[in-house]
Every structure is written in C-alpha cells, then in structure tokens.
Ligand SMILES: CCCCCCCCCCCCCCCCCCCCC/C=C/C(=O)SCCNC(=O)CCNC(=O)[C@H](O)C(C)(C)COP(=O)(O)OP(=O)(O)OC[C@H]1O[C@@H](n2cnc3c(N)ncnc32)[C@H](O)[C@@H]1OP(=O)(O)O
C-alpha cells in the first residue's frame with residue numbers, strides 16, 4: 187500500500203531525513219523477509235482498494251444494529267475476494283493460511299469493532315482440523331472451507347468461563363437411537379459469550395458434559411447445527427440470541443444459547459482424543475487436556491496480536507509527538523516538539539521496544555508450538571504442560587502490557603488522544619478484551635505458577651528442569667545468598683531471574699507453611715498473590731531471555747546500522763523492565779543505590795540514541811494509513827488538517843441548526859423558568 191501522497195508535515199520530514207538506518211530492512215525483519223512484505227502489501231491493497239467496502243463510511247456513528255449489518259456486508263465482500271485470491275494464488279492450504287494471517291490486521295481497518303465471522307475462520311475451523319477423526323474431517327472440512335456452514339466455538343456459559351470442568355450443558359448418549367440429547371438444565375448453563383453466535387452462524391462446536399451408561403465423562407466437543415440452512419430460523423429446542431452492548435467487540439455478535447432436548451447424531455462428537463463406542467462405552471484420551479487444544483493455539487497467536495496493537499499505538503503516539511509542539515523547555519525558546527519532554531520519551535520509547543521483543547517471542551512460541559504439536563502427533567505428549575504454562579503466562583503478561591501501553595499512548599496524545607478519530611480507542615478495547623478472553627489473565631498466571639511451583643520442587647529434589655526454568659537451580663544453588671548485580675544485559679537478565687525465582691520461593695514457602703494447617707488447595711489459594719507475581723516475573727524472564735537470544739541472532743544478520751538500533755531496543759526493554767520491577771529485584775539481588783542511579787542514567791542515554799531512530803522503527807512497522815486509521819498517526823503528520831476534516835464529518839455538523847434547538851432549547855430559554 188502506498189504512503190499517503192499529501193505533503194508531509196515539515197517537522198516529520200525533518201525527523202525522517204535524520205534516520206540513520208535502512209527502514210525497509212527493519213520492515214523485512216518485522217514481517218519475516220522481503221517476499222513476505224511484498225505479499226502483505228499486495229494482500230492489503232487487494233482488499234482495501236475495493237470500493238464496495240465503502241470504507242469512507244465512519245461506522246462509529248452508526249446504531250448497534252446498523253454497525254452489525256454493515257460489518258456483515260463488508261465481511262462478505264472481503265471473504266468473496268479471499269476465495270478469488272486464493273484460487274489465483276494456487277489454492278493450497280498454505281496459501282489460505284497466508285492470506286488469513288495477513289487479512290487479520292487488514293480486517294481491523296474494515297471492521298474496527300470486530301469481525302462477525304472471526305470464530306468461523308479461527309476457533310471453529312481449527313477445532314475441526316485438530317480434534318476430529320478422519321471420517322469427521324472428510325465430512326466437515328470441505329463444508330467449513332467452502333462456508334456452506336458457518337460456525338463458532340461455544341464453551342463459556344453464564345455461570346462458568348474459567349472453571350470449564352463445571353460447565354453444565356449436558357449431552358446424554360442413547361445407544362438405541364445412536365443420538366446425543368443436548369440440554370441446558372439451568373439458567374447458568376446457557377452458553378454466553380461465544381463470538382458470532384448471536385445471529386451470524388448456523389453451527390457451533392459445543393462443549394458439553396458427556397453422559398453415557400449412567401456416568402459423566404467430562405466435557406467433550408460436539409458439532410451442533412443451530413439454525414435452519416435455508417431460513418436461518420433457530421432449530422427446535424434452540425434458544426439463541428445476541429448478548430447485547432459491550433465495552434468493545436460491538437460487531438463480533440457474541441451470543442447466548444440454550445438447549446432443550448436437542449438431538450445430535452452419534453457422529454457429531456469430535457473423536458480424535460476421547461472416543462465413545464456406539465454401544466456407549468467411553469474411551470479416555472491419552473491426556474484429558476487435549477480437548478483444550480484450540481485455546482492453546484489461540485493463546486500462542488495472541489502474542490503477535492499484542493505486539494501489533496502496541497506497534498500501532500506507538501506509531502500514532504510517536505508521529506503525533508513529533509509534530510505537536512507545546513510548552514518551551516527554555517523559557518525564551520520556541521515551543522519544542524512534545525517528544526523533547528523526556529517524560530514523553532519515557533511514555534513511548536519503551537512501548538516501541540516491547541513491540542519488537544513481543545514479536546521475537548511470538549516467533550519463538552510459534553516454532554515451539556509447531557515442534558510440540560509434531561511430537562504430539564507421534565503420541566509423545568510430554569511437553570504439553572510446558573507449552574500450556576508458557577502460553578498461559580505470555581498470553582497474560584503480553585496482553586496486560588499491551589493494554590497498559592496502549593492506554594499510556596492515548597494519554598501521551600493529550601486531549602486529542604481521547605478522540606475516536608485518533609484511532610486509539612478500538613485498539614484499547616481490543617487489548618482489554620484480550621486480557622479476558624481465552625482465559626482471564628489472573629487465572630492464566632496461576633496456571634503458569636503451578637508449573638513454576640512444580641519445577642521448584644523438582645529443582646529442590648535434584649530433578650531435571652525444562653530449559654526455560656533452569657534459573658531456579660541458580661537460586662537454589664546460591665543457598666539464600668543474593669545474586670550480585672552487574673550492569674550488563676545478561677546481568678539484568680540474571681537479576682530478573684533471581685527476582686522470579688525468589689518470588690517463586692516465597693510462594694512455595696507460603697504454601698509449605700500454610701499446608702501445616704490447611705489443605706494444599708487452601709494453602710495455594712492463600713499464596714495466590716505471590717504466585718501471580720512469580721508467574722508474571724517468569725513471563726518477563728522469558729521475554730528478556732528470548733529477546734536477547736533472538737536479537738543477538740538478528741544483529742549478526744543485518745547491517746551494522748540496523749544492528750545498533752536493535753541493540754538499543756533490547757537495552758531499552760531490559761533497563762525499563764528492571765527499573766519497573768526494582769522492588770522485586772531489591773528483595774533478591776545485591777544491587778546498590780549507585781547501581782540503580784546508573785540504570786536511570788543509562789535509560790536517559792538510551793533515549794538520546796533512540797530519539798533519532800524511533801521514527802524509522804515505527805515507520806518500519808509499516809502500517810499503511812487505512813490500517814492506522816488515525817488523525818494523529820497518519821504518515822503525512824498533518825494532524826490539525828486531519829482533525830478538523832474528521833470533525834466536519836460528524837453527523838451533527840451536517841446541518842447548522844439541530845432540531846433540538848426548536849424542540850427543547852429555545853422553549854426552555856424563553857420560558858423564564
Ligand atoms: C475456513 C478455513 C479456515 C482455515 C483456518 C486457518 C486459520 C489460520 C489462521 C489462524 C488465525 C488465528 C487468529 C486468532 C484470532 C482469534 C480471535 C479470537 C476472538 C476471541 C475468541 C475468544 C474465545 C474464548 O474465549 S474461548 C473460551 C476460552 N476459555 C478459557 O480460556 C477458559 C480458561 N480455563 C482453562 O483454560 C481451564 O479451565 C484451566 C486451565 C484454567 C483449568 O482447567 P482444569 O481442567 O480445571 O484443570 P485443573 O484441574 O486445574 O488442572 C490443571 C492441570 O491441567 C494442566 N492443563 C490445563 N490445561 C492444559 C493444556 N491445555 N495442556 C496441557 N495441560 C493442561 C495444567 O498444566 C495442570 O497440570 P498439573 O499442575 O500437573 O495438575
């Protein structure tokens with residue numbers, strides 16, 4: 187997609203003239219190579235240039251219902267084109283995934299408040315791909331791929347989202363009719379939240395408690411038809427609808443769903459993992475948690491989403507900060523660009539570094555997921571808990587950081603940041619939604635902490651540990667002595683590791699002490715705050731460790747000028763991290779006041795260096811103007827023209843006197859009260 191062709195603001199041009207590395211080289215890294223960048227630009231342009239999308243229409247002014255209808259209309263334009271492009275590209279599955287992955291971000295510009303088909307093209311399809319036997323794949327995949335049926339993933343209920351073992355929807359098998367009967371026995375058993383469920387899809391993966399031969403066999407996935415394929419009317423026994431207005435995701439069409447004696451054929455239970463014989467005999471899977479697999483895949487994908495939201499928000503905040511002038515630093519000088527205020531740099535530069543490090547982590551986790559899945563396909567499930575713990579931990583840490591950073595970016599744009607046209611509100615709403623969906627973040631941290639405590643026990647007993655938690659051995663080896671701080675990047679990593687291990691030890695000790703008077707479960711609950719802190723610190727250890735490893739590799743493969751920028755970014759991430767976690771570090775590391783002052787000074791030096799590179803890095807994220815969709819963050823930096831133009835489009839400005847004046851205001855003013 188070409189940059190905006192209008193004249194670039196002179197302050198922004200002056201900044202770009204000073205960039206001392208090759209921006210394109212950075213972009214090539216961010217998207218995985220020059221070929222991928224070309225592909226991304228092509229796909230973006232292919233979709234966004236379509237006039238039928240009518241992207242001129244600002245949907246934020248529409249009613250709830252109109253927003254949904256417009257989102258469906260636009261999505262259909264997109265998906266028709268997707269299939270056309272897929273055919274042109276050769277029609278392989280890889281081509282499809284390639285388009286989908288690029289489309290994910292383009293979709294944000296097309297449906298800023300969410301995509302009413304996202305669950306079909308993600309959780310629904312992925313569950314069928316990964317949890318079915320061969321016959322089921324043959325039956326369902328072509329229909330899903332061709333969109334002859336549309337589906338969602340219906341797990342959460344009114345009463346339970348986190349504790350999925352206690353979901354209440356039942357699926358009772360009758361071997362005589364070879365059917366399941368689905369029921370929602372209570373109000374709290376109603377499915378509640380599934381995206382696209384309300385009025386869009388006609389099928390769902392339904393997670394329900396399986397009853398057979400008089401016993402409950404835990405939650406299992408079923409594919410269930412919900413609406414008639416011709417009329418789209420709910421089928422008999424199905425009570426379905428939209429859950430109403432939300433904080434965000436307005437056009438995702440999250441829904442509710444109740445069942446009353448709904449019959450589902452035998453072949454519709456997904457049977458790759460658990461199996462039910464036709465006579466009703468249940469055969470347990472190798473690991474009961476295999477049914478949670480789709481959630482793991484999506485959590486892995488959520489890290490790159492977090493990186494991209496931060497990249498987008500920092501692009502807006504930085505470009506704006508380079509053209510906005512306010513408050514002279516020296517009283518007799520002209521007002522500087524607001525970025526010259528060091529506090530502004532402190533708000534934005536660490537965010538840019540996070541986007542880069544999260545992208546490194548997303549690449550790492552994607553590879554790890556692939557390799558553990560391949561092991562799983564050969565029957566080796568040994569590393570499933572490690573992947574589960576890591577994906578929970580990073581999903582929580584990255585989306586928490588994401589929401590925090592996006593909000594700081596909004597604040598860094600002052601009053602204008604509060605305008606919808608600034609483009610930060612939808613990013614924030616999507617960030618904060620991600621803190622809850624696919625596992626509430628506290629709960630995710632507690633899952634990761636379980637793994638940490640297990641590993642700590644293992645380390646104490648001289649057992650073996652997975653690579654990512656080997657630092658627990660160092661802590662135990664120090665035998666109560668504190669880690670000595672040294673001010674290098676690896677020194678910072680060791681300090682954060684010591685803090686994470688130390689907090690794990692505090693949580694472990696808390697549990698051990700409380701166990702004397704309580705059950706292990708109660709003792710674990712009482713240690714909850716320590717456990718979440720330990721898991722959070724562990725997440726930062728992983729990010730820094732992977733950041734160091736990946737960025738060292740990158741530096742070896744890019745030009746020296748870009749290498750220096752990456753080095754600067756890594757140090758920014760590390761120093762910002764240790765200063766933010768200094769309380770935890772002080773508890774477990776021998777670090778002096780002078781060391782801390784040195785770190786603070788180092789941060790200032792890092793800011794100074796990054797001051798000239800920052801614009802190159804955010805330009806290198808390569809968000810085109812339609813994707814940025816921001817009056818403050820467009821490539822040309824013409825923020826004031828953009829702001830007034832956007833304001834003029836307000837529906838209230840389409841007439842110079844609003845009817846409420848004659849209806850209410852004038853009579854009120856003339857009434858003399
Ligand atoms: C048409 C063609 C398409 C082609 C497709 C191509 C697609 C390619 C592109 C893909 C693009 C992707 C795009 C992504 C965008 C997606 C946008 C999505 C929009 C939003 C959708 C939102 C959806 C949802 O929210 S779905 C609902 C999610 N719900 C949750 O997350 C619930 C959270 N709760 C849990 O996960 C569990 O209940 C848990 C883990 C908290 C506890 O479970 P439990 O059974 O009660 O477990 P417990 O007894 O406590 O034991 C813990 C024990 O179990 C181990 N464990 C748990 N889970 C796992 C696991 N998954 N794997 C391995 N082990 C696991 C855990 O380790 C503990 O072990 P021990 O400590 O040893 O006991």
Ligand SMILES: Cc1cc2nc3c(=O)[nH]c(=O)nc-3n(C[C@H](O)[C@H](O)[C@H](O)COP(=O)(O)OP(=O)(O)OC[C@H]3O[C@@H](n4cnc5c(N)ncnc54)[C@H](O)[C@@H]3O)c2cc1C
Nearest residue numbers: 340341342346347348379380381619622623624625626628
């Ligand atoms: C935008 C959005 C989209 C969604 N899309 C889907 C979808 O497509 N399909 C689907 O099935 N679901 C979907 N969900 C549901 C989502 O997965 C759940 O809301 C989420 O897993 C949290 O569960 P909950 O709502 O039951 O929260 P609760 O578990 O009730 O959480 C409430 C509070 O209790 C705390 N808490 C709960 N359990 C524990 C514990 N064990 N230890 C400590 N604290 C605890 C939590 O930390 C939280 O503070 C969506 C949700 C949202 C917001």
